[in-house]
Amino acid sequence: MLDQIEATILATLQTVFDQFGWAGVFGLMVFENATGITPSEIILGFAGWMLIERHALHPSLIFLGGAYAALGSAIGASITYWVARLGGRPVIEKFARFFRMDMAHVTRAEEQVHKFGTGIVLIGRVxxxxxxxxxxxAGLVRIPFPKFFFATLIGAYVWCTLLIGIGYILGHEWMLISQYIKQYLPFILIGGLLAVSGYMVFHYRKQFSRLEME
Incomplete structure (x- = not known):
């Protein structure tokens, strides 16, 4: 049964990638981040193999593919953000029952976002x-949307580029990607921390320049 489901998913992804290429990756990442249903490890690992390695294309396309996937991720995440921001906890609780989401986890995450702000959004993306x-x-706490979108885009780019790159390196064995993620998770987190640091430097330098102009 599981093998049949897996075969169906892969066949669907192959059809989407054959017909739409990186635009298909973009659309799938919008859906994945808006619903949390389709795991990005499968989408992006398969894309790294099928759209780059299988066609013997230059590995620099990994970074272009990461940009497509990151933009789709940020747009999909924005949908969830606005649902939470406009609907509040009552709407989220209804969705939680539908998607079997633990509200205790949401509450803990809300506390962290309240405490650390945009930085926790960025690192959370990896x-x-x-x-x-x-x-x-992020939506419940009402983090300003431009800051949310920018932080999400940066974090998503790190994550998506990494998965596409691993899929490219593994080739036909791209389905081992979950094992590699567990093995290299510390490096992923370090990448996230570096992204956070870069964002904070950019943010505070911008604020400092604004104060100087005043």
Whole structure:
């Protein structure tokens, strides 16, 4: 049964990639981040093999593919953000029952976002199991949308580029991607921290320049 489901998913992804290429990756990432249903590890690992390695294309396309996927991720996450921001906890609780989401986790994440702000949104985008969840507390806390979108885009780019790159390197064995993610999770987190640091430097330098002009 599971093998049949897996075969169906892969056949669907292959059809989408054959017909739409990276635009298909973009659309799938919008859906994945808005619903949390389709795992990005499968989408992006398969894309790294099928759209780059299988056609013997230059590996620099990994970074272009990461941009397509990151933009789709940010747009999909924005949908979840606005649902949470406009609907509040009552709407999220209804969705939680539908998607079997633990509200206790949402509450804890909300506390972290309240405490650390945009930085926790950025780093949350590179942590498996937190990536799609982090948009909800960000919306509930009402983090300014431009800051949310920018932080999400940066974090998503790190995550998506990494998965596409691993899929490219593994080739036909791209389905081992989950094992590699567990093995290299510390490096992923370091990448996330570097992204956070870069964002904070950019943000505070911009604020400092604005104060000087005043």
């Amino acid at each position: 942590i498996p199991g937190v990536r799609t969840l982090i948009s909800i507390p």
